[in-house]
Amino acid sequence: MKGRGKGGDEDEEEGEDEEENERAQIPDHLIRVLDGLAQEDDDLELDQAAFSLTACIGKGRVIKETDAEIIFDLVPELLAILTTRATSNDMRLFHGRGDLSANLWCALYISQSLGDLSSHYPNLGETHFHPVFDALEKLLTRPDLMKESSKHVPAIAMRLLTLWSPQIASRPEQFQRAVSTLTSYLEKPHPGLKFTASSLLEACHQYKPHALLAQTTQMIDALKDGSIVLSPALAHLYEIQPDAQHLFAQHLEWMLDIYEGRYAGMQGYTSAQAQKQRPALALLFRNVAKNNPTVLEPFIFRFVCLSVCLFVCRSVCLSACLSVCLSVSIPACTRPSSRGRCACTRTQVCMCVGGEGIGGHRRA
Numbered sequence: 226m227k228g229r230g231k232g233g234d235e236d237e238e239e240g241e242d243e244e245e246n247e248r249a250q251i252p253d254h255l256i257r258v259l260d261g262l263a264q265e266d267d268d269l270e271l272d273q274a275a276f277s278l279t280a281c282i283g284k285g286r287v288i289k290e291t292d293a294e295i296i297f298d299l300v301p302e303l304l305a306i307l308t309t310r311a312t313s314n315d316m317r318l319f320h321g322r323g324d325l326s327a328n329l330w331c332a333l334y335i336s337q338s339l340g341d342l343s344s345h346y347p348n349l350g351e352t353h354f355h356p357v358f359d360a361l362e363k364l365l366t367r368p369d370l371m372k373e374s375s376k377h378v379p380a381i382a383m384r385l386l387t388l389w390s391p392q393i394a395s396r397p398e399q400f401q402r403a404v405s406t407l408t409s410y411l412e413k414p415h416p417g418l419k420f421t422a423s424s425l426l427e428a429c430h431q432y433k434p435h436a437l438l439a440q441t442t443q444m445i446d447a448l449k450d451g452s453i454v455l456s457p458a459l460a461h462l463y464e465i466q467p468d469a470q471h472l473f474a475q476h477l478e479w480m481l482d483i484y485e486g487r488y489a490g491m492q493g494y495t496s497a498q499a500q501k502q503r504p505a506l507a508l509l510f511r512n513v514a515k516n517n518p519t520v521l522e523p524f525i526f527r528f529v530c531l532s533v534c535l536f537v538c539r540s541v542c543l544s545a546c547l548s549v550c551l552s553v554s555i556p557a558c559t560r561p562s563s564r565g566r567c568a569c570t571r572t573q574v575c576m577c578v579g580g581e582g583i584g585g586h587r588r589a
Contacts, residue, residue: 255281255295262306262331268319271327275334284341293345300339300349301356307335308363311370311381329377336384343388350389354399361385361406373414382410383421391428400436404429408440411447423452430458438466445476453483456505464512473513474520480506481524485531507545514552521553528553 251259258281261267261274283291296303311332319327343349350357361382365371370378389403407429410422426444430437437444441462448455463473473480484506510528514521521528528550535543 251299252292252295255292255299259299259302259306262303262335263309265315265317265327268327271319271331275331275338278334278338279341282338282341282345284344288345291345293342296342297346297349297352300342300353303335303339304353304356304360307332307381308360310335311364311378312367325377332381333377336381339388340384347390348393351394351396351399354389354394354396354402357385357388358402358406361410365406365409368413371413371415371418373416375415379413379415379418383417386410386421386425389425391425391432394432397433397436400429400433404436404440408443411443411452416451419447419450419452420454423447423454427454427458430461434458434461434465437462438469441466441469441472445472449476449479453502456502456509460505460509460512463509464516467516470513470517474517477513477520477524480509481527484510485527503542504545507542510549511545511552514549518553521549525550525553 254277258274258277261270262278264270278296281292281296283293288294310328313328315328316326317328319325319330339349346352364378364382364385367378371382386407389399391400391403394400394403404426407422407426410418411426413419413422426437426440437458441459444452444455444459444462448459459473463470484503510521528546532543532546532550535546
């Protein structure tokens with residue numbers, strides 16, 4: 226036991242020696258920058274360290290004329306300082322910065338500096354993936370700082386989120402962890418966080434769609450809350466996971482409301498957003514009709530009216546809407562109980578053209 230303890234002490238000493246050796250390889254002026262950012266007593270030293278960090282990164286300058294390459298290797302240390310500062314309960318105001326605490330100012334400045342560094346190294350988020358997402362997950366432990374009215378910590382999180390790009394990432398294990406963390410941010414009430422997370426999830430869908438399968442329910446809920454940018458991803462997810470199509474069935478009515486342009490009672494929606502994502506919603510309904518047309522039978526009259534309106538408006542979504550009508554009505558006509566409804570389709574279209582149907586759906 227004594228020899229074992231001695232070996233443990235030797236291991237600790239070796240670890241400390243390695244840390245000292247690594248720190249010895251860092252230039253003195255960058256050690257002063259790290260120490261200045263980490264200390265919490267001297268605002269002047271913090272101010273000088275922050276501006277020195279910006280000068281060392283040298284955004285817009287030739288990379289050989291800067292210390293960006295060395296700072297790139299120090300990203301984990303900078304992220305450790307950032308998370309300690311951002312999650313600290315010490316709200317001592319930073320002298321000369323209004324109502325902003327020294328801790329939050331430092332965390333904001335480091336996040337901005339990491340964004341500047343990514344202009345030199347677009348693969349920063351992939352290379353330092355685990356430190357970046359460790360920091361993002363630690364920020365999630367402070368929901369009191371992620372409220373809808375919050376400013377500073379959500380801004381830090383948004384900057385960190387954009388350091389990782391699905392277009393550059395190539396490792397499957399990164400997508401699995403990233404999608405899980407992004408979904409957690411998708412559930413936060415802050416609109417900026419929701420938009421950033423949903424945009425990245427949509428980008429993940431373009432490169433690794435199967436990484437999103439486990440998050441389908443959360444993405445549907447986010448779509449209802451206003452993250453309409455997820456429409457293309459959900460349309461694709463419906464098609465590639467037949468076993469989970471039942472998750473969409475209870476949400477079809479409000480999805481059709483958005484498709485028609487009736488989103489007045491829903492938070493987060495604007496006319497421009499809905500119009501931009503309407504083709505994606507059209508694709509979603511076409512996929513539903515192709516794979517499970519019976520669930521859309523209760524809405525066939527609305528689709529017929531919508532087809533007439535889209536025809537009058539010369540909408541690019543007309544073909545998808547007509548495809549839904551055909552996919553739903555043809556199987557229904559083979560059942561005796563549904564023939565009466567199919568026989569009324571022509572009358573319904575005439576009513577839409579001659580009556581108030583077009584006016585009721587002109588925004589569709």
